[in-house]
Structures are given as structure tokens and as C-alpha cells.
Amino acid sequence: MTFSIVGRSVDGRQHGVAVASKFLAVGALVPAAAADVGALATQAHANLAFREQGLALLRTGAAAADAVAGLVAADPGRDDRQLGVVGATGDGATWTGPRCHDWAGGRAGDGWAAQGNILAGPHVVDAMRDAWLAGAALPLPQRLLAALRAGDEAGGDRRGRQSAALLVVERRGGYAGTSDTVVDLRVDDHPDPVVELRRLLDVHAMLFGRPDPATLLDLAGPLADEVAGLLARAGHPVGAAGLDDALASWAGVENLEERLVSGRIDPIVLAHLRRATGERD
Incomplete structure (x- = not known):
């Protein structure tokens, strides 16, 4: 059977x-x-x-x-x-x-x-x-x-x-x-x-899953600006504690906390954030 x-x-x-x-x-x-x-x-x-x-x-x-x-x-x-x-x-x-x-x-x-x-x-x-x-x-x-x-x-x-x-x-x-x-x-x-x-x-x-270090993206420049804007749209604006804190707040709601790395972002997390806020991957 x-x-x-x-x-x-x-x-x-x-x-x-x-x-x-x-x-x-x-x-x-x-x-x-x-x-x-x-x-x-x-x-x-x-x-x-x-x-x-x-x-x-x-x-x-x-x-x-x-x-x-x-x-x-x-x-x-x-x-x-x-x-x-x-x-x-x-x-x-x-x-x-x-x-x-x-x-x-x-x-x-x-x-x-x-x-x-x-x-x-x-x-x-x-x-x-x-x-x-x-x-x-x-x-x-x-x-x-x-x-x-x-x-x-x-x-x-x-x-x-x-x-x-x-x-x-x-x-x-x-x-x-x-x-x-x-x-x-x-x-x-x-x-x-x-x-x-x-x-x-x-x-x-x-x-x-754990992030692949080889694929992590630096949260700086235009990418940091994009992520900050997407987080604000998702109801997690960047405050005094900075971008990492806002990203962690959103990721905790989405159950993606295992993929967080300070100062960087997993492309899988980025793609999910874009989808969640109506942006294309």
C-alpha cells in the first residue's frame, strides 16, 4: 500500500x-x-x-x-x-x-x-x-x-x-x-x-532556506532606495533604526527572517518583496 x-x-x-x-x-x-x-x-x-x-x-x-x-x-x-x-x-x-x-x-x-x-x-x-x-x-x-x-x-x-x-x-x-x-x-x-x-x-x-552568499546584493545606492520605497508601500517605512530594521519587520511578517543578512538582501527576498507590492521581479 x-x-x-x-x-x-x-x-x-x-x-x-x-x-x-x-x-x-x-x-x-x-x-x-x-x-x-x-x-x-x-x-x-x-x-x-x-x-x-x-x-x-x-x-x-x-x-x-x-x-x-x-x-x-x-x-x-x-x-x-x-x-x-x-x-x-x-x-x-x-x-x-x-x-x-x-x-x-x-x-x-x-x-x-x-x-x-x-x-x-x-x-x-x-x-x-x-x-x-x-x-x-x-x-x-x-x-x-x-x-x-x-x-x-x-x-x-x-x-x-x-x-x-x-x-x-x-x-x-x-x-x-x-x-x-x-x-x-x-x-x-x-x-x-x-x-x-x-x-x-x-x-x-x-x-x-538559507541565503547563498554568492548571490547576496548590497543594500546601497539605487537598490537601497528601491527597497525602502517598497517597504513603505508594504506598511514598513524606514525609521530611525534604518533599512535593516524595516526589512526585518516586513520579513518577520512574511516568515522570511531566515534569509536576512545585515546590510545585504537575498534576491529571493527582493523578488518576494517586489511581488508583494505589485512590482515585477
Whole structure:
């Protein structure tokens, strides 16, 4: 009823899960991840205890294959389970119990594992694998989602579509460096959940992505004048505290504070300010 991919970033700092299913709110059940530890997906007749148990095994330094073997060996319902695990290093691992509904199976390699059940066929998981391998240059959230989308476009869950989710973690990689959750997005009930998940990730990247230092623009001269005028039009005029303060006031309302740099402006912030005030990008 579900297809998923667990993966690790090329630099090893991020771990995550992307999943889709003809099932309500799949993101509430399948994925689990911990920074510097790994990620897993439990599905088919999901054993939710696998989430904490699997991460606990990975914390001991167990390889993904050993974590899968330990979880499966201790579970009397293993024949109806499906599981994918990736650890801090090494190959991912996957398990498909012999009583999982056809088509069911998985693939795994260095830093990833993809699996699914009640799929249109093995080509679904193969498409996920191929997209994952082709996406090494992408940030992990986008790479996981590209693999999930490839599986969806290859036929995905043969019963249809309903929900999808994306979870990515990194030590202090979350909002303002105060959490390990980089991305936690869920589409609980939607006719095209993977497409909707992609839209949400695009919004998330705009709002919470960090600015690229190479693209920052100096807030000086005509650009500073333009930004001041746009801020005034948006109801945040520049006062005695200066342009940075007015920009921060507006950005806080727009949830763009993660993209602020004193004395400079992110082109993404500038484009959003222009759109918000009716100017062209």
C-alpha cells in the first residue's frame, strides 16, 4: 500500500525519508529519522515500534543491514512487514516479508534503500532507484522527493493516491538552528499528493532556506532606495533604526527572517518583496 525511500546526503550530515501511499496521513506512521543516526520507513502491516527500536539500534553503531535483521528477527509479524533503513555510513538495507501483497520488494545501495508494496510492478522501485542515483547533485530533500516522484510517475501504489510525506533531519539544521528537523512536510489527503508535496517543498525552500552568499546584493545606492520605497508601500517605512530594521519587520511578517543578512538582501527576498507590492521581479 506504500512506497518509500530512505536516504543519506552525500556529505553524511542529513538523513531522511520520502513516502507516498493510498492511505490517510502516511507521514504520521511510516517515517522516522534522527540526526547523525539514520532514517527508516516501516510499512505494509507497519510495526510502529520499529521506529524507535531501529533508531536505537543505529545509535549503537549497528549497520543498516544489522538493524533490519535485528528488528525482523524479534518480530513475530515479520512476514507481513516491510522496512527500509539507512544509517550514518554504509549501505542501506530493506526487508519485504513473504506475505506482503504483490508487487512488493525493494532495492538498496550506498546511503539509500527504496521499497514498496501493492505497487504497479518492480519498475516503480527501479524508477526510484534510478532517480536517486541521478540526483546526487541535489540537496537531500529535493533528491528524496525526485525519487518519490519517479516512483509515482511509474505507477506507484496500484490502488491509487492519497497521501505523501517528507522528513529530513540534520544536527542543528532546523529553524534558526534550534532543532534537528530540516523538513517535515505532510500531505494527508489529496488527489495528487506527491505533486502537492513538491509544491510545499518549494514554499519551504523559499521561506526557510538559507541565503547563498554568492548571490547576496548590497543594500546601497539605487537598490537601497528601491527597497525602502517598497517597504513603505508594504506598511514598513524606514525609521530611525534604518533599512535593516524595516526589512526585518516586513520579513518577520512574511516568515522570511531566515534569509536576512545585515546590510545585504537575498534576491529571493527582493523578488518576494517586489511581488508583494505589485512590482515585477
